[in-house]
Every structure is written in C-alpha cells, then in structure tokens.
Amino acid sequence: MPKKLRTYLELVRLPGVFTAHADIFAGFLIAGLGVENISSLLWLLGASSCFFSAGMALNDFFDADNDRIERPERPIPSGRISRQSAFTLGMVLLVAGMAFAYTAGSGPFYAALGLAAMILLYDGVFKSNSIAGPLCMGACRYFNLLMVLALQPFEGWALIPVIPFIYIVGVTVLSRKEVQGGRAVAHISICTLALGLASSWAYLLFLKGVFHSFLGILMIMVLTIFLSSRVLGLLDRHSPKNYQSTMKLLLMALIALDFILASTRTPVYFAALILLLYIPAVKSVRLFKVT
Template sequence: MAGGVRSGTDGDGDSGALEETDRDTGGRAIAGAYAELVRLPNLFTAPPDVLLGAALVAAAGHEPLPVTVAGLAASSVLLYAAGTTLNDAFDAPVDARERPERPIPSGRVSRPTAFGLGFALLVLAVGIAFAVAGGPAAVAAGLVAVAIVAYDGLLKGTAAGFLAMGTTRGLNVVLGTTAAGGVVLGAPVRLLAVPAVVTGYIAAVTFIAARETEGGNRGAVAVAALGAGAAALAVGWVLVAVGPAALETVAAIAFAAAFCWWVGRPLRAAYADPVPSTVGPAVGACVLGLVLLDAAFAAVVGIQWGIAAAVFLVPAVGLARVFDVT
C-alpha cells in the first residue's frame, strides 16, 4: 500500500510537471507569435523619429520635457505595433499563399484577434499622446493612425500606397515636434523639411519591400538605393544650411556615413543578385537604418539628440537576430 501510494504521488508529480512545462511552452509560443506580429525589432525604430521631432523643437528655441518626449515615444511604438498588426490582418489571404509561416496564416493568431488588437493599439496610442502633450499631439497621432489604416486597408501596392507608408514615418517625426505643446511652425524651413526627407526614404523602402518575394527586380532595389542616397545628401544640405558647431558636424557626418554603410552593403548585394534571399535582408537593413538617419539629422541640432536616437539601434539589432524585421 505504501509503495502504491508513493508511486501514485510520483506519477501525479510528473504529470503536474509536464502540464506546467506545456503551459510554459504554450505561453512562450503565444508571446513569440505576437512578437512576430508586431515586428518586435522594428518597434525600436519608432522612438528615434519622435526624438528627431523633439530635436527640431529644440532647434526652434523650445525645451521639450523629457517625460513628454518619453510619452510620445511610447505612443509611436504603439502606432507602429498597430500598423504591423493591421498589415498582417489585412494581408492574411495573400500571406496564406506567400508567407504561410506568419502568425495569422499559420493559425497562431486569429485574424479577428489581430484586427481587434490593431485598432485597440491605435486608440491607445492617440490617448497616450493626448495625455502627455494635449490636443496637438493627439491630432498628430491621429493622422498617423489614419495613414496606417489607409495604407494597410486601401492603398497598399499602389503609387499612393508607397507615399502613404512614407507619410506615417514623416508624421511620426511631426508627432515629436508636439513635445513643446504644438507643432512649431516658426522653425526654419530647412528643419521642417526633415520629415519630408524621412517620408521619401521610407516610401522608397516600401517600394522594394512590396517586391520582396519577387525575383529579378533590380529596378526596385535601385529605387531604394536612390532613396537612401538622397536622404544622406539631405543630411549634408541641412549641415550646410544650419552650420552647427564642429562637434555636432562631426557627429552628424559620422551617423550619416554609418547609415550609408549600413544600408549600402545589403542593397549592393540585392542589386547584384535580386532574389528574395538578398532582397529581404536589404529591406530589413533599410528599416533599421532609419535609426541612423534620424540620429544624423538630430545630431545637427545637438550631439545628445543624435546619441539618444542612435542607441535604439542596439535592441533593434539584437532582437532582429531572433525575430524577422520584414
């Protein structure tokens, strides 16, 4: 009897341990699916946009509060997460054919759940923007949300769609300019043109990303390369126009050079052999490279702004080793 009781107890213990392991494994699998859905590494490319916008505010003579900038950065992260979630929700039928490993077509996340999560994140992002910086910030965040839905649900794959995707990132920079209570319209035109440069660069990256699964499309790679080159030249134009101190000049040039190196190598490889296995990494590098571009522009205003933007590349690159960027 005693032996029987002991055996039963061990069995129950083993069963409980297995159940606990199964729950842990299932929890990790669910967390991993949602991390893929929101493109976890990419989320760290959103705060640098806001920091760049805040730097433009500082250049116009205002002093944004760190807590306000942090709140707007959090809002931008949620907006990005909403965008990628809704992207996959709208694209589920296409992904079932072309990317069956993604969370929705693989069955790890349901399509209705993704739609609900995406729209909830948009609402939450606008609410946070309003809470930390008032009406102007809520309007800017709301415009980003509108651009996200327009791209994901209506314009994807069209010429207007590429511009809409770029506009989401340009408006994300504008969101940062509300850190002082409103968009600073009195800032120099050369600085207000910076969000337009970000818009153009991301539009070019979106053009190549839309053709990621195709082969032999050197034209799309060339468009992305031209967009990156134009963005780097714009940093030089801003440097000449602003004429910052030597330290800021060196920092901005260093970040711009790092940006060119970061995106240039994979784009060159993709152009030489434009197949999905080279184009995909090129798209990922261009997405993460935006952090360095933001840092280059921000460093023109102050080296501290450039460094604050650039540090977000560290977690983005680390997580990109585990989760897909594109």
C-alpha cells in the first residue's frame, strides 16, 4: 500500500467507516426496502463513508495542537499530513456526502444536512464541552441512520435512531478518559447507564409495535449486559490501554447493534448479512486505529 494512501486511511479511521455502513444496511432492511432501491442504497453508502471520513479529518484538523501533546503519532502532529490538507479533505468529503445524499432523495438530503451540521458543531465548537460534545456525537449517528430510513418513512421511523444516539452519547463520555485513564467512576457510570437506556428504548419500541421481533430485544439485552460488564471492568483495570481496548470493542459493537436492530423488523438470516462487515472491519483495525 502506498505510504501516502495509508496515511490518509489512518487519518479517516478506516475501520470506523464499516460501522457507518452497518447503519445504512440496517436502515435499508428496517425500512423494508428492496432491489428497486439498490441505487439509493449505494448512494447512501457513499454519503455515509464521506461523512464519517470528513468527521475524522476535521476532528484532527481542530485537535492538531492538542494532539501534538497527547497523540503525537497521529498524521498531522507527526508531519505526515499538513493541517490544511486535512481541512481541505474534510470539507470536500462533507460536500460530496451531501451530494450523494441529494442524489438518493430529498428525505436523505435533509437528514444529511443535519449530519453535516452536527459534524461541524462537534469538531469545531462543542467537542470539549462535557454535555454538548457527546450529544452532538450521538446526533451524528442518529442522522446517519435516519438518512436511509428517510427513503421510506413509516410509523415510528424517527424514533429508531434514538438507540444509536443514546449508545454513542455514552461511548463519547467514556472516551474522555481514553488518554489519561484512571478510575473515572462518573464516566463509567454514565456509559453503562447509556447502554441500559438504549436497550430500554428498544424494548419500548417493541411495546409500541415499531419493532416486531422479541428475539431482537433479547439479543440487544444480551449485548448490553456483555458490553456493560466490560465497561464496569474499567473500575478495576483503568489504564489508558484498558480504556482504548474497551473503546475499540464498543465502536466495533455498533455492527452487532445494527444487526440486532435490523433483526427486529426483518428475518434474522437477512439481518445477519450485516455481520459480514466485521470481515473488513477486523482486518483494517489491525492496521489502523479506530479512535
């Protein structure tokens, strides 16, 4: 792989792109879309890829000064990519993402506008804010899933992305301790609470008839228990390395979460196709960091 290409893939956190794709595939199945919508699916996969990559590039642009101290190995502080190049790439990808979403349809485009706004607000304004920062990051996941659901709205469609929204809010709060480590009881508690709330919201949607399969609800509860146990384990093992491995697990688990969400409205054997995204995700995470 050319050195320059590898550096850019490191900048945009390539493994995370596949978790964004999982949102799109899950939304496609949840909305009951078919082969006649394949072209829209492809446009939204492109849009999601662009938005995720733009968010990562702009994150490093705005964080460059701080990264020189805390993460000097990243592309910008290490001198492998200029700060201006990261900004230019991020803005080009944002525009490309909106263009792809517009091509998919008006509904996806309006959701894409919300996603682009949240990316800019998080990276450029609210990242350091302990409340607004996690909310903006959670909103990014909300709009990413909403883009594809907006292709064919149905009753309760805008309530489903609340699940990844809550999940990512908790994960973002926990990520604040990724560099320093430490026995951060508040951060660990909030993340664990968010995992439980996301699972509870899924159960409420089942009770309201938005989700159809109780098996999916059972699976999300099992996933919540597993992930919560790993997060609570940071109370005893709280080095930066422990936080980083837990963060990697939580982010990669988004693919499993999307599989479970899809399985609540479509046969499990269809939803299970989303799990194939673990193949490129796991392969790439061995080469590039996901956080």
